Amino acid sequence: MPFVRIDTLGVDPGRLDALGRAVQEALVETLGVPPxxxxxxxxxxxxxxxxxxxDDFLGIHRDEGIVFVAITMRSGRxxxxxxxxxRRIAELAQAYAGTEPRNVLVTLTENEPVDWSFGNGEAQFAPAGT
Known part of the structure; x- marks a missing residue:
C-alpha cells in the first residue's frame, strides 16, 4: 500500500504516466507489492x-530531467x-521515460499500520482495540 508522489519538470502526461508505471513496477518487482x-x-x-x-549534491549533476519520487509505506523492508x-526505479524510469538515472531522486518514509485509512474513516489495518 505505498503512497507515491512523483514531481518532475515538464507537464507531458505521457512522461508522467511512464514514470508512474516505472515506480509501480519497481515496487511490485522488488518489494512484492500487489500490482x-x-x-x-x-x-x-x-x-x-x-x-x-x-543542485549537484554529492557530485551528482542533475538537470531539467529531474524527478523527485517520494514513497510512503509501512515499515518492515x-x-x-x-x-x-x-536501483529498479532508476532503471525503469530510464527505460520508460528516458530519464537519466542521475536525475532520479527517491525518498522513502515508513510508518505503521495505524497510520493508514483507505476510506470510510477507518484504519483498516489497525482496527480499534489492537
Missing part, C-alpha cells in the same frame, strides 16, 4: 506555476530491498 495496490499523485511543474529546485527498489 493493483497503486496510489499515486503525479505532478508536472511548468516552471511558471510551480518548479523544482536542485530490509536495506537490501530498499537499495534494489531505488
Amino acid at each position: 493493483d495496490d497503486r496510489f499515486q499523485v503525479l505532478t508536472g511543474h511548468d516552471g511558471t506555476h510551480g518548479t523544482l529546485r536542485y 530490509t536495506p537490501d530491498q530498499k537499495r534494489a527498489l531505488y
Whole structure:
C-alpha cells in the first residue's frame, strides 16, 4: 500500500504516466507489492506555476530531467530491498521515460499500520482495540 508522489519538470502526461508505471513496477518487482495496490499523485511543474529546485549534491549533476519520487509505506523492508527498489526505479524510469538515472531522486518514509485509512474513516489495518 505505498503512497507515491512523483514531481518532475515538464507537464507531458505521457512522461508522467511512464514514470508512474516505472515506480509501480519497481515496487511490485522488488518489494512484492500487489500490482493493483497503486496510489499515486503525479505532478508536472511548468516552471511558471510551480518548479523544482536542485543542485549537484554529492557530485551528482542533475538537470531539467529531474524527478523527485517520494514513497510512503509501512515499515518492515530490509536495506537490501530498499537499495534494489531505488536501483529498479532508476532503471525503469530510464527505460520508460528516458530519464537519466542521475536525475532520479527517491525518498522513502515508513510508518505503521495505524497510520493508514483507505476510506470510510477507518484504519483498516489497525482496527480499534489492537
